[in-house]
Amino acid sequence: MTHLLVAGKLHPSGEALLRELPARGVSVDYVEEVSEASYAPLIGRADALVIRTQPLSAATIARAGQLKVVSRHGVGYDAVDLPALDARGIALTIVGDVNSVSVAEHAMMQLLAAAKRVLRADRAVRDPGQWGWRNRLEQQEISGKRLLILGYGRTGRNLARMAAGFDMQVRAYDPYLQQTGWPQGPVPPVALAEGLAWADCISVHIPRGARPAIGAAEIALMKPGVILANTARGGVVDETALAEALRSGQVGAAGIDVFDDEPPAPDAPLAGCDNALLSPHIAGLTEECSERMALASIRNALDYLDGTIAPGLIVNREAPNV
Ligand SMILES: O=C(O)[C@H](O)COP(=O)(O)O
Numbered sequence: 001m002t003h004l005l006v007a008g009k010l011h012p013s014g015e016a017l018l019r020e021l022p023a024r025g026v027s028v029d030y031v032e033e034v035s036e037a038s039y040a041p042l043i044g045r046a047d048a049l050v051i052r053t054q055p056l057s058a059a060t061i062a063r064a065g066q067l068k069v070v071s072r073h074g075v076g077y078d079a080v081d082l083p084a085l086d087a088r089g090i091a092l093t094i095v096g097d098v099n100s101v102s103v104a105e106h107a108m109m110q111l112l113a114a115a116k117r118v119l120r121a122d123r124a125v126r127d128p129g130q131w132g133w134r135n136r137l138e139q140q141e142i143s144g145k146r147l148l149i150l151g152y153g154r155t156g157r158n159l160a161r162m163a164a165g166f167d168m169q170v171r172a173y174d175p176y177l178q179q180t181g182w183p184q185g186p187v188p189p190v191a192l193a194e195g196l197a198w199a200d201c202i203s204v205h206i207p208r209g210a211r212p213a214i215g216a217a218e219i220a221l222m223k224p225g226v227i228l229a230n231t232a233r234g235g236v237v238d239e240t241a242l243a244e245a246l247r248s249g250q251v252g253a254a255g256i257d258v259f260d261d262e263p264p265a266p267d268a269p270l271a272g273c274d275n276a277l278l279s280p281h282i283a284g285l286t287e288e289c290s291e292r293m294a295l296a297s298i299r300n301a302l303d304y305l306d307g308t309i310a311p312g313l314i315v316n317r318e319a320p321n322v
Pocket residue numbers: 051052053073074075076077099281282284285
């Protein structure tokens with residue numbers, strides 16, 4: 001019998017699918033808590049692992065005697081020790097294009113909320129004596145404003161489509177596409193430094209790298225008062241530099257859904273910035289997207305074992321058993 005380990009709570013439709021699996025010859029361990037400690041003791045008997053945002057470290061991989069595939073419930077995999085998986089020939093899959101609309105909607109919301117100073121406006125009603133803030137909010141229209149999209153993949157393109165509905169002027173920076181061929185359409189490519197200096201609003205859609213793509217030097221190139229949105233990954237934007245820029249006004253307002261450490265410590269740099277709208281890595285966790293991610297991640301694990309998975313969903317194609 002094939003054994004599937006699911007690490008992290010899934011949408012009820014995913015849980016219903018798990019209940020059907022034993023009849024199909026697949027036994028299941030299901031751990032709802034999102035932590036490495038909760039699933040690591042069970043990994044020894046798993047052929048396949050479905051995992052949410054918690055780490056998968058080399059130490060845990062070393063305990064996985066018969067693991068053949070790790071299926072990410074999502075598209076980012078910076079918390080997974082990919083070299084350790086590669087060394088063991090274990091495949092890593094991602095869900096593909098099931099979350100780009102939800103994430104782009106969240107980014108659009110962050111841009112609007114920042115421009116409209118929604119956080120401050122809410123407090124102006126709730127806190128006694130603050131009503132007068134309605135004349136001091138410094139809110140802006142986003143119509144006609146310039147939006148720079150960093151990373152022009154599926155999410156970035158969905159955001160461009162949504163921003164066009166607000167008559168925003170949109171440019172994008174994507175070093176990979178700028179080398180391999182820019183997609184046809186109304187959004188022109190722009191060099192990073194030029195785009196940073198041009199934009200009124202910036203939204204980030206690139207994976208986490210070894211160092212922050214947006215640090216103090218990049219923030220210094222931006223227009224004073226710029227709006228910044230990050231739904232991509234913590235570590236893409238340097239949190240300390242961003243917090244400083246939010247305090248000085250170099251960044252006017254921000255929407256941040258992802259953090260260096262999740263959950264961030266109570267004294268993390270952005271916690272004290274009341275011009276930043278913070279959310280707990282929820283851009284992809286709409287009802288619709290949660291359902292799609294749960295079903296896709298289970299399906300990918302089983303399709304990989306059956307040899308029927310689409311190659312585009314496998315991250316480490318050079319793994320020997322892929
Ligand atoms: O909670 C989750 O599992 C995440 O939302 C997955 O999405 P991501 O890895 O694409 O951010």
